[in-house]
Amino acid sequence: MTLGSTSPAGIHLQGVRKSYRGQPVLHGLDLTVAAGEFVSMLGPSGSGKTTTLKVIAGFEQADAGTVTLDGRDMDGIPPERRNIGVVFQNYSLFPHMSVAANVGFPLRMRKVGKQQRQEQIRRALSLVELGGYEDRMPRELSGGQQQRVAIARALVFEPQVLLMDEPLGALDRRLRAVMQLEIKELHERLGLTVVYVTHDQEEALAMSDRIVVFNAGRIEQVGTPREIFRNPATVFVADFMGDSLSLSGNVTANQVQLAGGAGEFALHGMVVPEGAARFLWRSDAVRVAEPAVLDQNGPTLRLPATVITSAYGGDALRLRVRLASGDVGIVTVRDSGQAPPAGSAISVLLDLSTAVALPDGADRYEVAS
Amino acid sequence: MNTVLGSLQGGGSRKPRLPRPAALGMWPVLAVLLVIFVWPTVVIISRSVTDPPGAGLSNFHRVLTDPTVLRFGWNTVRTALIVTAATAVIGYGYAYAIYRAGPALRVLLLFCALLPFWTSLLVRSFAWTVILRDTGIVNWLLLRVDVVDHPVGLLRTPFAVTLGMTQILLPFVILPCYTAMMRFDRDLHLAARSLGARPSAAFWLVFFPVTRVGLVAGSILVLVLSLGYYITPVLLGGPGDQPIAVLIASQVTTQLDWGLAGSMAAVVTAVVLALLALGWRLVARAFLGEEVR
Numbered sequence: 001m002t003l004g005s006t007s008p009a010g011i012h013l014q015g016v017r018k019s020y021r022g023q024p025v026l027h028g029l030d031l032t033v034a035a036g037e038f039v040s041m042l043g044p045s046g047s048g049k050t051t052t053l054k055v056i057a058g059f060e061q062a063d064a065g066t067v068t069l070d071g072r073d074m075d076g077i078p079p080e081r082r083n084i085g086v087v088f089q090n091y092s093l094f095p096h097m098s099v100a101a102n103v104g105f106p107l108r109m110r111k112v113g114k115q116q117r118q119e120q121i122r123r124a125l126s127l128v129e130l131g132g133y134e135d136r137m138p139r140e141l142s143g144g145q146q147q148r149v150a151i152a153r154a155l156v157f158e159p160q161v162l163l164m165d166e167p168l169g170a171l172d173r174r175l176r177a178v179m180q181l182e183i184k185e186l187h188e189r190l191g192l193t194v195v196y197v198t199h200d201q202e203e204a205l206a207m208s209d210r211i212v213v214f215n216a217g218r219i220e221q222v223g224t225p226r227e228i229f230r231n232p233a234t235v236f237v238a239d240f241m242g243d244s245l246s247l248s249g250n251v252t253a254n255q256v257q258l259a260g261g262a263g264e265f266a267l268h269g270m271v272v273p274e275g276a277a278r279f280l281w282r283s284d285a286v287r288v289a290e291p292a293v294l295d296q297n298g299p300t301l302r303l304p305a306t307v308i309t310s311a312y313g314g315d316a317l318r319l320r321v322r323l324a325s326g327d328v329g330i331v332t333v334r335d336s337g338q339a340p341p342a343g344s345a346i347s348v349l350l351d352l353s354t355a356v357a358l359p360d361g362a363d364r365y366e367v368a369s
Numbered sequence: 370m371n372t373v374l375g376s377l378q379g380g381g382s383r384k385p386r387l388p389r390p391a392a393l394g395m396w397p398v399l400a401v402l403l404v405i406f407v408w409p410t411v412v413i414i415s416r417s418v419t420d421p422p423g424a425g426l427s428n429f430h431r432v433l434t435d436p437t438v439l440r441f442g443w444n445t446v447r448t449a450l451i452v453t454a455a456t457a458v459i460g461y462g463y464a465y466a467i468y469r470a471g472p473a474l475r476v477l478l479l480f481c482a483l484l485p486f487w488t489s490l491l492v493r494s495f496a497w498t499v500i501l502r503d504t505g506i507v508n509w510l511l512l513r514v515d516v517v518d519h520p521v522g523l524l525r526t527p528f529a530v531t532l533g534m535t536q537i538l539l540p541f542v543i544l545p546c547y548t549a550m551m552r553f554d555r556d557l558h559l560a561a562r563s564l565g566a567r568p569s570a571a572f573w574l575v576f577f578p579v580t581r582v583g584l585v586a587g588s589i590l591v592l593v594l595s596l597g598y599y600i601t602p603v604l605l606g607g608p609g610d611q612p613i614a615v616l617i618a619s620q621v622t623t624q625l626d627w628g629l630a631g632s633m634a635a636v637v638t639a640v641v642l643a644l645l646a647l648g649w650r651l652v653a654r655a656f657l658g659e660e661v662r
Contacts, residue, residue: 080567105561
């Protein structure tokens, strides 16, 4: 058999609940992952994504609800009989075993003969480009190499599903970017089902077929990276997926009245239920101008704002601005060689055609500052 | 002074070490130890080759050939090995029980494990005589349930010595084992399970090998300590169960044969130092939680 020849399995969660010491962490979760799909579970820490992974792996038992793998009910089946590969954040290589013994461990558990075992170890290590490292000990490897060994170990027994719990969280930024592509390539090559936990929205956007956004033990939205990024279903998702600027308003008929009398505009093709709503712009969809400059082309809303801080980021400049309505947001502008000083007045130009309209729920993702 | 300056200038890859106030404060302690411990040890051991005058290695020849010395020596080694094995098995198991216990039970179990540290060695050894003597609680119980019709001689047996020393030395195994277990990354267990290991396989192939460092360190310590044990065998053992420490003492106090006593002390010291040299890194790592060069 070659690696990945086992047919991948779909995962189905229905009404999964879990509490720790009376504190609910999962409130009745429904989720379907198709066979061969790469799904990221994204959310802030404590949102339930890792607990969900542990329930799928069998490390935790759900208080209620069902988990099925490839159509089979997993209730009461211990992790060692689920045939699921798991990659942990801190690699979790067995420190007293060589690389070959680590990768061979699942084969040993399955009573694979020594000859075949060595062949499979060799193939799994060459898959992660670590051929020739068989006799090294884990402590002799760099973080990236350790994580590759962990991936080889989780794949060598041809699991139907691979679960990854923030596997790149301990690596530096550049190495993370390289590993993201490698993992994605592995997924495409082997075609197995991958459930990937991360709190890094860029990582989720870069790697996934679909993203599941978690918030406080509930699923906030499920969709493709583009859907999640461009059409967030809730204010929480919109805030979590990246820098943005948003305004509260009230919708009546076809007209929007912005909070605090900041202005009003007509809805352009947007379907928004009447009542309180929030209008959001990705920070790169906002333009800024000197206060005096008049620029009226297209349906543009022009609002006065004050710069709170600015941060230099290479080719772009991130400005944290406060609008007259009190709303605070982040806009990204091209670096013109000079950052506007804190407290300076500018105008933000909001193109109504790029606005995302959301029902104004109370639950928002706030970045602790 | 030269060495201080030398290390300040820092040579090669060695980290420059500055004299810290804490290190300076150590000197009086070292001086006291030198006078009341190191110096007497040197004096006693030097007597092995100078008493009687011109003794040379003749005392060592007696140590290695005299049947009495060999019998006491064998007593010592046998007891030390049995005690080490017993403390290793019970200590590791007890530490594992603490590790797996809930928070409240864990405190209780740790307290019980440490209790021997807070009571005097003499009191603990005497307590065992009270428990094991013919009118003690064990025999009272055996008589009450009619297992035996007359008291079993428990005291003054090798069993009593082994039992007493095992109980007294247990914390030295429990603590490093428990420390190693607390440092065990639970994800390793989950990883083993997800890779196909049943709980027992995960324990023996992953948990035990990773936490073994504490067991080895504790066992070396127990072995070293039990080679020099004195009070407990004297109180609990019979005349035939006495260790070499007792023979050394009697050579000095009744035979006034300082030369033989000194050479026996030299041999024991050499064995203990050799064991410590072999296991010191492990002991230091397990107890102090750091890598020692």
